[in-house]
Amino acid sequence: ARLKLATLSPDGSAWMERMREGAAEVAAKTGGRVQLKYYPGGVMGNDDAVLRKMRIGQLQGGTVMAGSLSEIYPDIEIYSLPMKFRSLPEVDHVRKTMDPLLLDALSQKGLIAFGIAEGGFAYILSQKPIRNLADLRQRKMWIPDDDPNVLEGVKAFELKPIPLAVSDVLAGLQTGLIDTVTTSPIGAVALQWHTRVNYLLDVPFMYIYALLVADQKAFLRLPSEDQTVVREVLTRMFADIDRRNREDNIKAMTALRHQGIEFITPSPEALAELRNHSDKVPRRLVAAGRFSPRLVEVLDNHLNAFRRR
């Protein structure tokens, strides 16, 4: 059987190299019965197109950003709540117990998920310094034009954002249409946005991540021993990618410093004010019916337990 998987990451990237190793391992361990075929570089279209193509059976799976799955299972975006995590150890503690919960819930919706790969913390990058909420409110801040959750976050901070397609962001930074973006260090470097900003607000703003998913119907068509192999290999492969991305983000962060971008640490009062507003976001999203209150509570309990230690 052939499993056709799409991904946005370009051919030749470290991510794709590891994916190809995984494909070779699956082929070897199933005696060539299962072939993984990749479509890198976004050639199959954006995440929405990839998910549509999975539903009609042209593709059997792919890597997609968590936000793209929010129509299927809204809670999948729960780690992306603004300023929810303060450090990577917090993330690791929560993910250890909550990842299985989320992946299991996805399988109830007809998607087999092999894991979550960290995209890293997104930071606020700007052309003029941002030291507090008042500064942030004065900036022309870009937000993606297709994510309703981001919009709720923006409302909580009382910002006046400028929605644009990702493809228009670099031009927007060049012309001054926008002067502030939120993205991970890897993202900033890959999209060349880092050449157009001068400051980084050194507070993890939100956690972003992708998932490797396969269509359940297609997956269950494989002989059960092959299912076990595929699941084992792909889970290990994606966990590897998850780890490597963390290292890549550290490198990208260094690249940002070398670029001459100034890292701004806000004062305790300014930080408290930002946290105060970000705390409203989960409530808003629960009220809007986007997140289940129970899951937000579980997340908070894990975090509080970790912080008390």
Added chain:
Amino acid sequence: MIRRLEDALLVGLLLAMIVTATFQIVLRNLLGVSIVWGDIMVRVMVLWIGLLGAMIAARKGEHIRIDLLGRLMPGRFQTFVDGAVQLATALLCAAAAVSAFRFVRSEAVFGQTAFARVPAWACEAIIPTAFFVIAIRYLALSIQNLRGGTPAKHP
């Protein structure tokens, strides 16, 4: 009746597109506000305008074509070839309409939103509609030509 509706929709959408995009600029530069789903709506309008235009172009078979053999053939035979080719086009578009319709139906079941509260299937519905209308129109042109009556004129 359908023609009037098509024309009105096309003109309305083009005007709405100009107004929305300009309104966004004014809102942003004067009030610092943006309609978040404005850009997505405008992009869906482009799809609708394009396919409506394509439907209208099919009325007289005005879709761009390369007619080399036809020019070399005697008139009566040319009419027959035109009819045959239009019939093939109609069948193709009908097949495309059927598969596009199945797609839109499955999207309706899936229930994704495109922007604001507008469901994705409603935005996509223009695709099977356009193929269906184009199929009907090329079928009509083909019948006209194959009967050998008044030949449908081509650019």
Added chain:
Amino acid sequence: MSLYLLIPGLLLLTLSGAPIFAVILATAMVGFHYLEVDLSVIAIELYRIAETPVLVALPLFTFAGYLLGESKTSRRLVRLTRAFIGWMPGGPAVVAFTACALFTAFTGASGVTIVALGGLLLPALGETGYSEKFSLGLVTASGSLGLLLPPSLPLILYGIVAQQLDVGRTVTFEDLFLAGIPPAILMVLLLSLYSLWANRHSPTPLTRFSGREAWAALKEAAWEVPLPLFILGGIYSGYFAVSEAAAVTALYVLVVEVLVYREISFSALPGIMRESMVMVGGILLILGVSLAFTNFLIDAEVPDRLFQAIQARVTDPMIFLILLNILLLVLGMLLDIFSAVIIMVPLILPVAVSYGIDPVHLGIVFLANMQIGYFTPPVGMNLFIAGYRFKKPVIELYRAALPFMAVLLAAVVIITYFPRLSLLFIRP
């Protein structure tokens, strides 16, 4: 049914006059059928039109172009260019070339130029004393001149496709815009020299430069002259996004032609809108089914195979460029420029970069070839649009356009093998 039977079948369908979109659609459908992919994929790919921000500019610029075409803008533009460079030997031809080039740069879609300017230029050139054959060839060939000048849409589309490809070198719009200028000037120059030579036995009278006429022409076109500055200024100062610039253009032109010049009545507007959008529909439908066809090629791994085939046989960048020119000329005959960019750039660019060819230079080479493809016999959009507009048999247009094609072919050879020309302003 064998694939080998299919190709002559599709060719026959094409030459018998099936709409281009239907031929591409048929190819995609048969292809997906072979791959056992549900044909719903065609609708999914068509929907990607709604997920491509740059396409917003297409209907808006086309509408603006039709408005300019319906009003007397083209006359003012010709008067303006004649007033400023009409003193030059071969002036009227140069004026026509320049006007067409500037118009195409701003309207993007090349058919619009022939429809809007051609109807005025053809009789004007005739009155000046050029033969009908020469004038016809000039207008047909000039319909795609200016494709390399900013802000032409194919140039922008190339930039977008190239940026998504991650070939290790960034392709910025500024670089592309600057790179297109010297080659475009070269083309106008060579065409002008040819015009002088072709009419050496019957030279046309010159108009002397007059400050008063120049000022009068400038004043007459006062509302239209600032348009390009206004649009580019708006984008570069951050007042509006690139995709919004098209809407501002459309609105501005609408106001100027309907309310200021009053050359278009309110009652004529719906008709103009309809006409322009029918043309957009034709182009977008071809683009949509081309997306599906491209997706079939990708699913069938054709790009990978082509990449490997070229990689295995070609070792020299020069040979690669020669093959590329031939390939692009053929493609220019078969495809419209938007499909060609979307289908071919992802295939060609990585190979080209691996031969050390600058991606910006490649973009200019690509579009320069495509520009000629618009009117190379037997197949070319300009030829058909001109045939329709001037009510001339296509065979007559073939003969008229041939010498102009030869001149532009020489220009393309120079552009291809002297990358310094394209890179003059960006990598000195």
